[in-house]
Amino acid sequence: MEFLEVSKKLEETDLKEAEEQLGISFTNEFKEHYLKYNGGYPVKSFFLWPDDGAKTRINHFFSIKYDGFSRFETAYENLFITEQILPQGFLPFAVDDGGDYFCISILPQFFNQVFFFDMHHYDPGWIEEYVTLISESFKGFIDNLVDE
Incomplete structure (x- = not known):
């Protein structure tokens, strides 16, 4: 996997500072990815949904x-703390062209799983309407990125 236009390379201490600042803990797969690629555009820029292609x-x-x-x-502060759009335990790491979010879970029952938050169907009282499990792991999510 390759990413373009990434930000300055992170050190482990940078990730630790971010975790402490936000009061969260990243998964190991997430940390490994971000130590290699800090943000940016994936060259394979499409997520292939496993159920329907x-x-x-x-x-x-x-x-x-x-x-x-x-x-x-x-993004985390805006979506979780200020606007309270994301439920606790979901960390936004990417966005699609329509303003929908890809989030990794740090909740024990969904740890390291990736969810898609469809903001066009956002309903704070009905999470099932806008949240979909799309990968059992962060690595699985990365592995499902494909070319157009």
Whole structure:
């Protein structure tokens, strides 16, 4: 996998600072990816949905600590703390062209699984309407990125 226009390379201490700042813990797969690629555009920019073969184009991955197209910390604070759109335990790491979010779970029962948050169907009282499990792991999500 290759990413373009990534932000400044992260060190493990940078990830630790982000975790402490936000009061969260990243999964090991997520950390490994971000130590290699800090945000940017995946060259294989489409997520291939495993159930029906549909594709969703990823606009970009958020960067951590350093400015990029969007910062992870800003997205997390806006979506979880300020606007309270995301439920606790879901970390937004990428966005598609329509403003929908790809999130990794840090909840024990869904740990390291990736979910798609369809903001066009957002309903705070009915999470099933806008949240879909799309990968059993962060690595599985990355492995399902394909060319157009």
